[in-house]
Amino acid sequence: MAEFKEISPNAPLGAKVTNWFENRFPTAFAEYRKHMSEYYAPKNFNFWYFFGSLAMLVLVIQIVTGIFLVMHYKPDAGPVGGILGAPPIAFASVEYIMRDVPGGWFIRYMHSTGASAFFIVVYLHMFRGLLYGSYRKPRELVWIFGCAIFLALMAEAFMGYLLPWGQMSYWGAQVIVNLFSAIPFIGPDLALLIRGDYVVGDATLNRFFSFHVIAVPLVLIGLIVAHLLALHDVGSNNPDGIEIKKGPKGNRWSPDAPADGIPFHPYYSVHDIMGVGVFLMVFFAVVFFAPEMGGYFLEYNNFVPADPLVTPLHIAPVWYFTPFYSMLRATNGVMVNVLCAIIALGVVLAFLKCRCSMALKVGLAVAGVVAIALLKTFDAKFWGVVVMGGAVIILFFLPWLDRSPARSIRYRPDWHKWLYAVFVVWFLILMVLGIMVPGPIFATPSLAWLTNELVAMIGTLFYFGFFLLMPWWSQQGEPKPVPDRVTFKPH
């Protein structure tokens, strides 16, 4: 226990009160210093560094609005009043919130806009990590916790989307849960376990509600705490990718702190508040003026109550899932053959080019044959699920895939920037393709061969190629000289 500090009786009242609390709860004060007033972050943060704190803000918005929504929402798939043909209670309770609960529409729109906003800020936050190599040693765990947060967030969003019990809620859940049934051997039982019924129904709605409001938020909060604690142990990265802890020591606030560090509070807290202001302007512009966001944040068809007997013509997940959804759709029989061909080519190349032992070459060949046999044995739908899951899982391995001598994009060869830009473009193309119906993209008959699936297939191969070939391409080209100190322009 910290030593009991006496304070002069002439001290100002504020100091006395602080002292009283510090003597009785020193941990709070020590933690405050460790994480706020004496946490030294690099002083050269730029625009990209707003999105971490904004993700925290959106989390708080979602939790607070969620608490109020749960007060009025009813997870019940049965008809209102038990009358056959009446709308489902869950759907009706959302409309009750929209109409009869004072300010209910405001709370609901904040929550629905918050879901999309969460993904926007998290995608930008992750891309920042990619740009500046924030996942590199010693920050591997920070990145892995972050990827786990992303995964939990996807589960949270998916289960939350079922709750309004509209047509898109219902059929989106039906499609995604059915994907699990494609897993060999255990699939059908697993899907049954998730649904709690043979089709998405009241049991599914209730368990998704439970997961959405209790289980996943708890996991999310735990992971966020781990993400932040691990970050504060190793210290923040910065746009130059330079370790400020390895640089000179001593600044205005402390003789032992890194010279290029600056106390998080108040410097970055006021900085982040400015970001919060700008973000909230955009956020509330959507909430108040375009809550449906042209059908992208709230899908039009979801204003129709769930009907297990009427399948919508076009079932599309919400925009933030569509890059992964289009990878799933792209993995058809053709894609499986393409993958087999790529594996075969890889084995041949290994035999011809690899300067490694014969045993390893034979091992690679056997592995290749097994992989091709597996690819052809199981249904393409299963491999689609593997591709979709793999697209997220592969992110966890980024710290070991990137072998570039320079951590930050600033000091990498210029063509690396273009490669990242092409990656972003492909990700966005996949996003758009996932929103569109499958089939030819253009109505022109001469362009009928250019199908959604074909483009998505190329995009999927690029996405995986970007990561799987990263150990090779990240070492290519001449990195630029990295300065000793961070580049900082006084404001």
Place this chain on the structure above:
Amino acid sequence: MNLWKKLLLGLALAMNIAAAHAAGGGIAWDKAPGKLTDQASLQNGAKIFVNYCLSCHSATFMRYNRLRDLGLNDQQIKDNLLFTSDKVGDMMKSAIDPAQAKAWFGANPPDLTLVARSRAGANGSGADYLYTLLRSYYRDPVKPTGWNNLAFPNIGMPHPLWQLQGERKPVYETREEHGHEVHAFTGRWEQVTAGAMTPQEYDTAVGDLVNFLQWMGEPAQNNRIAIGVWVLLFLLLFTLVAWRLNAAYWKDVK
């Protein structure tokens, strides 16, 4: 960074293509007049809705007394609009028996509370769709109801407002497209029998009805926009203060 601007522009363009692609079936939609702040129009729309729609369609999520937002008081609502119930706090439910409806039309008439929201799409707003739908009926002896619709081919609902509009016939023309002769709708209609209203009066009446349907889809929407302006003004001020505060803190960080 110019690169990012270009990327964003590209994304916006792609979203447009995606949206245009998602559009399907039926003729292009006309623009609904959209007078959500016009109380007289909304009141007239409510009257038409109660008289012509509510016999078969419900508005289950809508309470009669919410019509107070349209400038009516409880007594006015009771006297003029309350046919299917006797309490102003009740939901607007139709009197039709679902089993009979199914026998007559092949399906239960859908609930209309949210129809203006759910029917929106890449062609326009849900109001545009409804405005076009109610002005695109024609006689079709092949259909069991004797009616068909250009905006919703093979629609189950007969023309609900035919006494007001009368009968009309779409005008087709034969023109060449990609080397093929096609029989295409010209966008013009021919009046076959006169209705109780002139075509202009009818369009206004449908405009009012659609206006009401759009309002009913989200009764808070006018309020929402009014509050939003103040919220954004506050946030602008907040951001300005935060910006100067930030500058004050950082001004001597070298």
